[in-house]
Amino acid sequence: MIELKNVTRRFGDAVAVDRINLTVETGEVCVLVGSSGCGKSTTLRMINQLLPHSEGQILVDGNDVTAMNPEQLRLNMGYVIQGTGLFPHWTVARNIAMVPQLLKWPRERIDERVHELLTLLDLDQATHANKYPQQLSGGQAQRVGVARALAANPNILLMDEPFGALDAITRENLQLEMLRIQSQLRKTTVFVTHDIDEALRLATRIAVMDQGRIIQHDTPENILRRPASVFVENLVGKQDRGLKLMSLHTVRDLMEAHPQPREPEPGADGLKEDDSLRVALSIMLWQNWRQVPVFNADGQETGTITRERIIQEGA
Amino acid sequence: MRVWLPPVLLTVLLCALSAGMPTLEPLFEWVQPDKQNVVYERESFLFLLQNHLMLVVISALVGTVAAVAGGIFATRPAGRDFLPLVSQIASIGQTFPPVAVLALAVPVLGFGEAPILVALILYGLLPILRNTLAGLEGVDATVRQAALGMGMSPFQVLLQVELPLAGRVILAGIRTSVTINIATAAIGSTIGARTLGDPVIAGLVNGNTAYVLQGAILIGMLALTVDSLFEAAERVWDRRFLPQTAG
Numbered sequence: 225m226i227e228l229k230n231v232t233r234r235f236g237d238a239v240a241v242d243r244i245n246l247t248v249e250t251g252e253v254c255v256l257v258g259s260s261g262c263g264k265s266t267t268l269r270m271i272n273q274l275l276p277h278s279e280g281q282i283l284v285d286g287n288d289v290t291a292m293n294p295e296q297l298r299l300n301m302g303y304v305i306q307g308t309g310l311f312p313h314w315t316v317a318r319n320i321a322m323v324p325q326l327l328k329w330p331r332e333r334i335d336e337r338v339h340e341l342l343t344l345l346d347l348d349q350a351t352h353a354n355k356y357p358q359q360l361s362g363g364q365a366q367r368v369g370v371a372r373a374l375a376a377n378p379n380i381l382l383m384d385e386p387f388g389a390l391d392a393i394t395r396e397n398l399q400l401e402m403l404r405i406q407s408q409l410r411k412t413t414v415f416v417t418h419d420i421d422e423a424l425r426l427a428t429r430i431a432v433m434d435q436g437r438i439i440q441h442d443t444p445e446n447i448l449r450r451p452a453s454v455f456v457e458n459l460v461g462k463q464d465r466g467l468k469l470m471s472l473h474t475v476r477d478l479m480e481a482h483p484q485p486r487e488p489e490p491g492a493d494g495l496k497e498d499d500s501l502r503v504a505l506s507i508m509l510w511q512n513w514r515q516v517p518v519f520n521a522d523g524q525e526t527g528t529i530t531r532e533r534i535i536q537e538g539a
Numbered sequence: 540m541r542v543w544l545p546p547v548l549l550t551v552l553l554c555a556l557s558a559g560m561p562t563l564e565p566l567f568e569w570v571q572p573d574k575q576n577v578v579y580e581r582e583s584f585l586f587l588l589q590n591h592l593m594l595v596v597i598s599a600l601v602g603t604v605a606a607v608a609g610g611i612f613a614t615r616p617a618g619r620d621f622l623p624l625v626s627q628i629a630s631i632g633q634t635f636p637p638v639a640v641l642a643l644a645v646p647v648l649g650f651g652e653a654p655i656l657v658a659l660i661l662y663g664l665l666p667i668l669r670n671t672l673a674g675l676e677g678v679d680a681t682v683r684q685a686a687l688g689m690g691m692s693p694f695q696v697l698l699q700v701e702l703p704l705a706g707r708v709i710l711a712g713i714r715t716s717v718t719i720n721i722a723t724a725a726i727g728s729t730i731g732a733r734t735l736g737d738p739v740i741a742g743l744v745n746g747n748t749a750y751v752l753q754g755a756i757l758i759g760m761l762a763l764t765v766d767s768l769f770e771a772a773e774r775v776w777d778r779r780f781l782p783q784t785a786g
Contacts, residue, residue, distance in 0.1 A: 272686055274684070295690050295691070296690075297690075298687070298688060298690035299689075299690035299691060300690075301690075303685065303688035303689055305681055305685055305688070306681075308681070309679075309684055309685025309686070309688075310682070310685070311685075311686070311700060312680060312692070312703060313703050313780045322689060323689055323690060326690055326691065326695070336547050365647060372689070373689075375564060382688075452756070477715065
């Protein structure tokens with residue numbers, strides 16, 4: 225758990241972060257969102273003390289961060305930044321092994337862990353482990369960046385616009401990857417982004433920041449339904465709020481489930497349980513379907529969903 | 540290890556030339572037909588080479604330690620304020636002509652090796668210092684931020700990240716500095732240091748072109764040899780720390 229109490233950060237006379245209070249519960253993903261210069265990155269860097277705070281108190285699992293040795297504090301926090309910050313003179317494997325090496329794990333345990341992480345992030349051991357960061361694509365490099373952050377199994381993950389420099393397709397892939405990994409590992413995560421869609425997709429709770437203050441701290445659904453101010457309303461986009469709300473839920477939430485999963489009829493078209501309602505509606509409109517079967521990950525038919533239901537209850 | 544072949548060959552050639560200079564007497568008689576002695580004999584060339592090299596190596600070692608330490612200090616948070624001052628000191632060291640340093644150092648340190656060492660150290664500082672600053676400043680800020688953020692101590696960041704990444708540039712600075720100093724060391728002969736400049740000075744004083752040639756050839760050869768040594772070292776460094784960027 226991370227608690228910020230009345231935290232202020234000044235640069236000279238300028239106040240970058242102004243008396244903010246924020247609690248990030250264990251296992252939740254807290255996304256700090258706002259325009260550039262709103263203090264979100266500053267807030268993140270105060271948590272691992274790359275920037276000391278001017279006033280207030282920052283507690284990590286109940287301990288004041290100023291009382292801890294900064295290296296010790298950071299070794300227990302994975303840190304992922306935009307542009308990866310991978311070490312260009314080290315191989316992928318050595319980059320990932322960085323923190324375990326600092327913690328003086330035995331050789332075999334490090335090798336095993338590196339292998340585990342390459343697998344977790346869908347990187348092939350044989351082709352990638354001995355490459356250098358310059359030889360990777362942007363998406364692969366950022367996967368390595370995430371693997372490096374997770375290497376020593378830290379309790380906390382700090383991510384500073386990690387996917388900001390990637391193209392839209394790679395970014396979406398990594399967001400999905402991140403959701404998958406998070407559902408397995410449940411790390412307490414603070415994630416900084418200026419992309420509201422990314423925030424809505426990944427967050428357990430979103431903290432909207434403006435001019436060094438937190439304007440609203442709430443679940444994605446409540447941020448969309450009940451924006452606390454005009455600023456938040458503009459940020460989430462007033463017009464397509466309905467569609468954005470739909471993207472928060474999956475087909476599974478609204479489908480008519482069969483009592484038993486059944487084998488699909490050969491060649492049957494349909495939706496997947498994990499598709500968002502927004503995607504589902506879009507497909508149904510395009511294909512002009514009124515009712516379609518829903519399949520689970522194993523390809524079995526688990527239920528049906530109707531267009532009417534999505535339109536009525538989706539947002 | 541094919542990279543080491545050129546420096547080894549040049550070293551062999553240099554030593555052979557120093558030891559076997561008298562056998563080239565007929566050649567120098569042709570250059571300087573009017574003199575009795577055409578091969579410099581007051582000291583053996585091998586001894587002069589050894590002494591010359593020693594002056595350069597000592598000054599390079601001291602200069603490197605001082606310049607790299609200075610460069611590191613000036614790029615740490617605590618030393619940032621001194622950054623302009625440090626670069627200025629180094630620049631001033633370079634604008635001072637070596638002869639002027641000798642003229643000032645002789646009354647204090649006397650004749651011999653000491654004043655030329657001072658001059659060489661001062662003279663060799665700037666290229667190393669400049670490159671140390673450029674190399675350290677050139678390390679990608681995100682890399683340094685990631686290293687710190689992942690829990691490395693500032694000292695570990697310096698040792699494991701900054702110096703390996705800046706080392707190639709620093710090495711190039713040392714190479715420049717040493718090459719310049721091999722030539723500059725010869726001036727030491729004017730104030731009683733024994734260097735390969737001796738035959739050159741003697742030749743100039745006596746109007747003996749053959750002497751001048753012998754000194755100049757050996758100084759040139761020494762510079763080439765040392766330079767090829769650095770060339771090889773840089774290649775080895777590249778292989779170790781800067782693998783090809785080709786995908």
